[in-house]
Amino acid sequence: MRRPGPQLLIGAGLVLILVAMSILPGLFAGSPDAVVVTRRLEAPSAEFWFGTDETGRDVYARVVHGAGSTLGVVAAAVAVAGLLGGGLGALAGFAGRLPDRALSRAADALLAFPPIILGVVLASTLGPGARNLILALAIIYVPVFFRVARAAALMEAGRAYVEAARTIGFGEWAVLTRHVARNVAPVVVQQCIILFPLALQIQAALGFLGLGVPPPTPDWGASLQESRNYLTVAPWLAIFPGIALLLAAAATSLLGRALEDRDA
Amino acid sequence: MIEAISRRIGGTLVTAILATGVVFLLIRAVPGDAIGEMLGQSAGDPAAEAALRAFFGLDQPIWSQYLSWAGNVLRGDLGTSMRQGLPVWGIILDAFLVTLQLGLVTLLVAIVVGVPLGLLAGARPGSLVDLLVEGFTLLSLSSPVFWTGMVLLILADAWLGWSPPLVYTPPGISLAENLESTLLPVLALGFLQAGAYAQFTRQQSVALLRQDFVRAARARGLPARVIFGRHVLRNIAVPLVTYAGLILVQILGGVVVVETLFAIPGLGRTLLAAIQGRDYPVLQGALLLTVIVALLVNLVIDLAYALIDPRMRGA
Numbered sequence: 001m002r003r004p005g006p007q008l009l010i011g012a013g014l015v016l017i018l019v020a021m022s023i024l025p026g027l028f029a030g031s032p033d034a035v036v037v038t039r040r041l042e043a044p045s046a047e048f049w050f051g052t053d054e055t056g057r058d059v060y061a062r063v064v065h066g067a068g069s070t071l072g073v074v075a076a077a078v079a080v081a082g083l084l085g086g087g088l089g090a091l092a093g094f095a096g097r098l099p100d101r102a103l104s105r106a107a108d109a110l111l112a113f114p115p116i117i118l119g120v121v122l123a124s125t126l127g128p129g130a131r132n133l134i135l136a137l138a139i140i141y142v143p144v145f146f147r148v149a150r151a152a153a154l155m156e157a158g159r160a161y162v163e164a165a166r167t168i169g170f171g172e173w174a175v176l177t178r179h180v181a182r183n184v185a186p187v188v189v190q191q192c193i194i195l196f197p198l199a200l201q202i203q204a205a206l207g208f209l210g211l212g213v214p215p216p217t218p219d220w221g222a223s224l225q226e227s228r229n230y231l232t233v234a235p236w237l238a239i240f241p242g243i244a245l246l247l248a249a250a251a252t253s254l255l256g257r258a259l260e261d262r263d264a
Numbered sequence: 265m266i267e268a269i270s271r272r273i274g275g276t277l278v279t280a281i282l283a284t285g286v287v288f289l290l291i292r293a294v295p296g297d298a299i300g301e302m303l304g305q306s307a308g309d310p311a312a313e314a315a316l317r318a319f320f321g322l323d324q325p326i327w328s329q330y331l332s333w334a335g336n337v338l339r340g341d342l343g344t345s346m347r348q349g350l351p352v353w354g355i356i357l358d359a360f361l362v363t364l365q366l367g368l369v370t371l372l373v374a375i376v377v378g379v380p381l382g383l384l385a386g387a388r389p390g391s392l393v394d395l396l397v398e399g400f401t402l403l404s405l406s407s408p409v410f411w412t413g414m415v416l417l418i419l420a421d422a423w424l425g426w427s428p429p430l431v432y433t434p435p436g437i438s439l440a441e442n443l444e445s446t447l448l449p450v451l452a453l454g455f456l457q458a459g460a461y462a463q464f465t466r467q468q469s470v471a472l473l474r475q476d477f478v479r480a481a482r483a484r485g486l487p488a489r490v491i492f493g494r495h496v497l498r499n500i501a502v503p504l505v506t507y508a509g510l511i512l513v514q515i516l517g518g519v520v521v522v523e524t525l526f527a528i529p530g531l532g533r534t535l536l537a538a539i540q541g542r543d544y545p546v547l548q549g550a551l552l553l554t555v556i557v558a559l560l561v562n563l564v565i566d567l568a569y570a571l572i573d574p575r576m577r578g579a
Contacts, residue, residue, distance in 0.1 A: 108275075109282035112555045114517020117535065121551070124539045125293050197406065204408045205521045209536065224411060228525075232427070235418040242411035249406035 007261070011254030018248055022068040030058065032065035032218045041234045051236040053226070059236060063244050066218040071248060073130055073213070074200045077137035078192050084138065085145025086188035092146070093153025093184075094176050104150070107143035115140050119202045123211040130213050133206065137199055145191060152187045156180045194256040197249040204245050220245050272566060276559050280552075281334075287551045288330045291544060320346055320544075333548065342552075343545035352549040356534060360553060363523070363530035365435065366446060366453070367515040373454030374461045374511060379504065381458070382465020387492055389470050397462055404459025410521040413452035420448065430527045449526045453518065457511050468503050472496045502572055509561040516557060 021028055036056040044051040050059035092100040110118065118140050126132035156162065157180065165175045206212045207221020215222060220241040227237035317323045321332065336343060342352040385397035420426050428448050433441035472478060473496065481491045520532035527533075531550055538547035 105278065105282060108279045109286055112279055112283040112559055113551070114513070114554065114558065116520050117517055117532075117551070117554060120520060120536060120539060121287070121290055125290050201408055205410065208408075208410050208521055209524060221408075224408075224414065228414070231414060231417055232421045235422075238411070238414045238418065242408065242414065245408050245411065246403070246406050249408075250402050253402060253406060 007254050008258035011251050011258060014247060014251030015255060018067055018071060018251065021064055022071050025065045025068055029061040029064040032057065032062045033216060034058065034061070041230065043234075044236050050240040051234065053234075053237055054230060059223075059240055062218040062223060063220070063240050066220045066223060066241065066244065067248075069130065069213055069217050070203065070207075070220045070245075071200070073134055074137065074196060074203050077134045077203075078141065078196055078199050080134065080138040081141035081195075082145050082188050082192045085142035086149040086184065086191075088142070089146040089149025089151075090153040090176065090181055090184045093150035093155075094157050094180050096154075096157075100150070103146065107146045110139070110143040111147075115198070115202055116205055119206055120209065120211060123206050128211070128214045130217075133203070133212055136206075137203060140202065141195055141199060144195060145188060148191050149184050149188055152184045153180055156183050190256075190259050193252060193259060196252040197256070200245065200249050200252070268570070269567060272563065276563050280555055280559055283555045284334070284337075284548070284552055285330060287548060287555075288333070289326065291539070291542075291547055292326055292329075337552065342549040345543055345546045347541050347543045347546070352545045355546055356531065356549045356553055359529060359531045359534040359550070362432070362434070362528060363516060363519055363532065366449060366519060366523075366528065366530060367512055369446065369450050370453040370457060370515050371508060371512055373450060374457035375508065377454065377458035378461025379465050382462040383469060383497075385462070386466040386469030386473070386496075387488075389466075389473070394466075397466065401459040401463040401466075404455050405463070407456070409452055409456045409518060410525050412455050413448060413522055413525050416448045416452055428526070432528050445526070446528070449519075449522045449528060453515055453522055456518075457515060460511060460514070461507065464507050465500070465504060468500050469496050472499055502569075506565045506568060509565045513558045513561050516554065 025032075034057065036052070038056070039048075039052050040056045041054055042048060042052040048058050048060065050063060053059055053062070088103055092103040113121075119136055122136035122139055123133060126136055161179060162175055165179050166172075170178070203212065204221035204224070207219050207223075208225045210222075210225060212221050213219050215226075223241040224238060227234070227241070230237050314323070321329055324332075333343065340353075342356070344350065345352055345355055348355065381397050381400065385391075385394040388394060417427065420428070429441065429445050432445050435442040469492075478491060478495055481495055516531070519528075519530055520536060522528070523530045523533040524536065531554065535547065535550045535554075537543075538550060
């Protein structure tokens with residue numbers, strides 16, 4: 001096993017900064033909507049670190065304020081998917097038989113779609129807005145959580161403590177919620193961290209396709225879409241939101257890798 | 265063996281049928297349909313609207329629409345595009361071939377770059393090379409693939425003063441122009457998938473190095489190079505080949521954004537246009553094709569494992 005030290009430190013440090021940015025963007029930058037009409041499409045300078053966009057807004061401020069809406073949506077989606085998929089998976093793995101077979105089939109049917117395509121269909125079905133985007137992203141990952149939690153619950157269901165709990169008179173529901181669920185939960189939480197960077201990629205792609213949160217909310221994927229028409233004139237519009245996405249994804253995958261290494 | 269295979273194929277079929285049902289329900293839940301737009305001037309005329317709806321069968325209940333669609337599909341008829349008036353099969357087949365070309369070339373790039381990197385890193389876990397390769401995989405897997413494409417566009421313009429033609433040319437018309445229009449998308453997709461391949465290769469070889477037979481070979485005093493070449497590489501070959509199938513499915517799904525960025529008329533862009541235009545038959549056909557390809561690849565991988573490794577046959 002390799003030492004997880006630096007991986008974990010760098011990942012956790014970056015995540016802390018991103019969380020701080022998401023919660024208190026005002027500490028890091030001014031308003032993302034302030035427009036200086038005379039200073040459109042300016043290259044990065046001491047005054048505007050990341051340059052300005054086509055309407056004269058500060059790109060740095062938009063990237064900083066974009067953290068909250070971008071990462072918040074992904075975090076909420078992963079949490080909802082974890083709760084729903086984890087709960088159904090634990091139920092299916094523990095109960096077995098018909099509920100397990102029916103739920104597993106449904107999960108397989110959803111997993112048959114490439115995630116981004118499912119995301120495009122769901123986001124168009126549900127319509128624009130942060131809440132619908134969260135829901136669309138969550139549905140993509142429910143079957144993944146379902147599989148992980150089902151496997152864990154299946155293993156737990158055969159353990160001696162389950163039989164012991166039954167023997168001393170606990171009902172099936174109580175065994176599931178009080179005993180099995182507690183042992184499945186850590187697996188689900190770990191899966192949340194592993195899936196976060198993947199869900200972030202889908203969120204960014206949907207924003208890029210114009211299916212994310214509607215403007216003028218600062219969102220990294222949407223900023224990248226807006227930058228397309230100025231790629232060669234004002235490359236900084238595309239570079240910085242992309243680096244933000246890259247750093248957020250890298251930070252969370254470092255955390256995920258450190259967790260996986262610990263288990264190995 | 266035969267029983268296990270037929271059970272597996274049966275399961276795949278059930279999944280495909282379920283998945284298409286899900287799609288059918290979902291896309292009919294998308295607000296609005298193509299009818300309003302088609303009517304143009306006569307929009308708001310209920311008689312014209314009802315007539316068009318009846319023409320496309322949209323006045324039927326959903327379950328009966330699904331049954332008649334499924335029946336036609338089984339007879340090999342995917343219907344007619346509501347927008348273009350052309351057979352869906354032709355539209356999505358053309359688009360699929362474009363995407364398939366993109367996917368296969370990308371796969372080649374991913375293997376040629378990713379496998380050697382993964383083997384280099386996996387041969388000596390914890391070494392400097394391993395660290396560098398890990399940095400590469402982290403960078404490639406964390407970069408949004410369309411952003412990689414944008415950076416490539418920026419760099420090509422800044423360094424070479426070159427930008428790709430925004431019109432796609434099929435390889436049959438001009439191979440050179442085809443390469444020109446697909447070069448950057450392949451590089452962007454290849455950068456991502458090479459990272460995935462390198463990571464997988466490394467994981468596999470590190471896991472193998474921990475096995476008892478490797479320890480036994482070491483105890484017999486075999487040099488590290490022989491152990492790696494004879495024991496590790498041989499065992500790694502099968503998972504590496506099957507991984508190609510998984511990566512191909514990933515590429516076919518992931519091209520939606522790249523095709524949009526580079527204006528390539530592949531399956532992803534066709535799908536997106538069909539969603540935006542509420543062209544149900546095209547959308548259903550394109551999704552069906554995507555799902556079937558994904559399921560088939562998974563099926564082939566499982567069967568290949570069963571053929572190669574007798575222990576997997578019961579599973």
